[in-house]
Amino acid sequence: MSIAAQKSDPPAWRALLGYVRPHRWALLGGASLSLLTGATGLMLPLVARDLIDDLSDDRAITGALVLMSALVMANAALGALGSYVLRRTAESVVLGARRSLSSYLLRLRITAVDRSEPGDLMARITSDTTLLREVTTDSLVGLGTGGLTLIATLALMGFVDPVLLGVTLAVIVGAGAVLTLIVPHISRAGRRAQDAVGVMGASLERVLGALRTVKASGAEPREERALHEAAEESWRQSVRAAKWSAAAGNTAGLAMQVAFITVLAVGGARVATGAIDVGTLVAFLLFVFYLMMPIQSVVGAITRYRTGSAALDRIQEAMRLPAEPVAGPAVLPAPGAAPAALAFEDVRFRYADDLPYVHHGVTFTVPARGMTAFVGPSGAGKTTVFSLIERFYEPDSGTITLDGRELADWELSRLRSSIGYVEQDAPVLSGSLRDNLLLGNREADDDEVARVVKTTRLDGLVAKLPEGLDTLVGHRGTKLSGGERQRVAIARALLRSPRLLLLDEATSQLDAVNEAALRDTVADVARTTTVLVVAHRLSTVTTADRIVVMDAGRVRAVGTHRELVTADPLYAELAATQFLAAGG
Numbered sequence: 001m002s003i004a005a006q007k008s009d010p011p012a013w014r015a016l017l018g019y020v021r022p023h024r025w026a027l028l029g030g031a032s033l034s035l036l037t038g039a040t041g042l043m044l045p046l047v048a049r050d051l052i053d054d055l056s057d058d059r060a061i062t063g064a065l066v067l068m069s070a071l072v073m074a075n076a077a078l079g080a081l082g083s084y085v086l087r088r089t090a091e092s093v094v095l096g097a098r099r100s101l102s103s104y105l106l107r108l109r110i111t112a113v114d115r116s117e118p119g120d121l122m123a124r125i126t127s128d129t130t131l132l133r134e135v136t137t138d139s140l141v142g143l144g145t146g147g148l149t150l151i152a153t154l155a156l157m158g159f160v161d162p163v164l165l166g167v168t169l170a171v172i173v174g175a176g177a178v179l180t181l182i183v184p185h186i187s188r189a190g191r192r193a194q195d196a197v198g199v200m201g202a203s204l205e206r207v208l209g210a211l212r213t214v215k216a217s218g219a220e221p222r223e224e225r226a227l228h229e230a231a232e233e234s235w236r237q238s239v240r241a242a243k244w245s246a247a248a249g250n251t252a253g254l255a256m257q258v259a260f261i262t263v264l265a266v267g268g269a270r271v272a273t274g275a276i277d278v279g280t281l282v283a284f285l286l287f288v289f290y291l292m293m294p295i296q297s298v299v300g301a302i303t304r305y306r307t308g309s310a311a312l313d314r315i316q317e318a319m320r321l322p323a324e325p326v327a328g329p330a331v332l333p334a335p336g337a338a339p340a341a342l343a344f345e346d347v348r349f350r351y352a353d354d355l356p357y358v359h360h361g362v363t364f365t366v367p368a369r370g371m372t373a374f375v376g377p378s379g380a381g382k383t384t385v386f387s388l389i390e391r392f393y394e395p396d397s398g399t400i401t402l403d404g405r406e407l408a409d410w411e412l413s414r415l416r417s418s419i420g421y422v423e424q425d426a427p428v429l430s431g432s433l434r435d436n437l438l439l440g441n442r443e444a445d446d447d448e449v450a451r452v453v454k455t456t457r458l459d460g461l462v463a464k465l466p467e468g469l470d471t472l473v474g475h476r477g478t479k480l481s482g483g484e485r486q487r488v489a490i491a492r493a494l495l496r497s498p499r500l501l502l503l504d505e506a507t508s509q510l511d512a513v514n515e516a517a518l519r520d521t522v523a524d525v526a527r528t529t530t531v532l533v534v535a536h537r538l539s540t541v542t543t544a545d546r547i548v549v550m551d552a553g554r555v556r557a558v559g560t561h562r563e564l565v566t567a568d569p570l571y572a573e574l575a576a577t578q579f580l581a582a583g584g
């Protein structure tokens with residue numbers, strides 16, 4: 001996984017504030033309720049003391065009892081409300097992060113996706129965002145309420161005896177120095193634990209995405225080991241983080257005990273010299289005791305923030321991957337819209353700076369309407385032509401124009417809405433058959449769907465499925481055959497009434513009858529639309545209006561089948577040896 005942190009990354013707390021800002025008032029409300037709960041709790045002993053005084057002085061205790069009951073009720077009610085408000089706010093922060101991250105991931109550039117593991121990206125949305133929950137409530141609120149209580153207690157201590165306050169502060173500063181050494185270990189271990197969860201997500205995605213192949217290859221034990229290793233690495237790092245967190249918590253506890261003893265010793269000496277009286281010393285020691293709670297809460301907040309900040313860093317890294325601009329909903333071309341004309345002019349392209357060029361100056365023109373077939377040996381760069389037209393990638397040099405206008409000048413959603421694209425492996429998404437057909441055009445009505453289902457010869461399939469178009473097709477369409485998936489992909493593209501249809505022909509999977517039918521359908525579409533086909537069948541190339549022969553990233557010839565068979569030796573060889581199904 002190469003989503004790496006950059007030196008210039010802003011600190012995690014700034015990102016956290018970004019997520020929390022929309023919920024600041026709810027968070028403040030929850031924190032105030034927590035403070036109020038604490039205050040009602042602190043008042044209870046005072047009222048109890050009054051009640052005991054009343055009892056010993058033979059006074060009526062009804063008033064004190066009523067007050068105590070009211071305080072107990074208020075404490076419980078405020079506590080429950082405060083905790084609900086805080087948890088709800090924390091969940092809203094998680095929701096906000098999940099929403100923005102998932103929207104962002106849908107806009108990722110394909111180059112970024114090429115460099116990422118989908119399983120790791122999934123872990124960032126699911127697991128890492130969950131950690132924001134604790135960071136929001138425990139860290140932010142703990143730091144706020146604990147910090148306020150700490151300041152108030154220290155102020156009162158300074159009021160009682162500044163010298164003893166100095167002693168206490170010296171101990172606290174010493175403990176703080178130790179904590180600054182411990183805290184980075186918590187961050188590091190937290191980061192590694194979350195990275196290991198990402199690795200596990202990636203391994204899971206790899207296995208589940210190809211479970212049949214894994215089983216058929218007998219690779220379960222090896223894949224199981226990889227999954228377990230990732231789980232164990234996460235465990236190891238989480239345990240390491242727990243160890244350092246425990247050390248931090250105990251350092252705080254130890255510091256308070258050291259402060260207690262030091263205050264006792266220095267305070268005793270001051271009592272002996274008459275600088276303070278015993279009452280002052282006792283009151284101060286009580287304050288040292290009370291100091292424990294806010295200090296624990298502040299240290300807890302810091303340690304939890306450090307674990308959570310690792311998750312925040314991972315979320316921010318994903319949010320910095322290159323993405324496409326935000327676009328409004330795409331407007332599909334009206335049925336009967338003019339077909340598109342396309343031109344490549346000296347296009348050079350490579351998938352990454354450290355990879356060799358795939359296109360070395362590709363030039364061809366495709367007029368509006370008609371079918372153009374791309375042929376050539378495997379790896380010649382045919383599918384890459386389609387990827388560049390869809391602007392999944394940008395060429396390094398040269399120009400690509402659609403209707404005479406450079407692709408870079410097109411609004412991306414508008415460009416893509418003009419195109420119907422059928423990928424070679426014809427992906428089908430989990431959901432119903434209808435969902436899949438309407439993926440590219442939600443607006444298509446039942447008549448249009450029925451027509452396209454018929455032209456792509458899916459009507460037989462629909463009739464035999466238990467729930468027709470509403471039958472679920474399984475994860476990645478596993479309940480469909482390869483040929484059916486391909487026809488679904490073609491039907492989906494046709495429902496968009498594209499001005500340019502890109503068809504990356506599968507190398508197999510269609511039986512002769514369906515192939516002939518689809519060839520007729522595509523030929524029919526080519527009468528009104530511009531169709532580009534990466535062709536693997538003789539029947540396709542013989543019906544094409546023109547054929548572009550590609551070899552090693554260059555266009556070596558353009559012509560019809562008849563012309564090329566005699567004019568281009570490579571084409572003649574391909575026609576004789578490589579094209580599938582000779583039914584032309």
Ligand SMILES: Nc1ncnc2c1ncn2[C@@H]1O[C@H](COP(=O)(O)OP(=O)(O)OP(=O)(O)O)[C@@H](O)[C@H]1O
Binds near residue numbers: 352
């Ligand atoms: N996402 C990618 N990242 C890096 N290299 C890639 C990527 N996609 C394709 N390539 C490389 O680019 C070259 C051209 O690939 P392309 O898919 O365009 O070939 P093709 O002519 O369509 O081949 P085939 O007929 O086998 O589908 C190949 O060498 C391939 O390995």
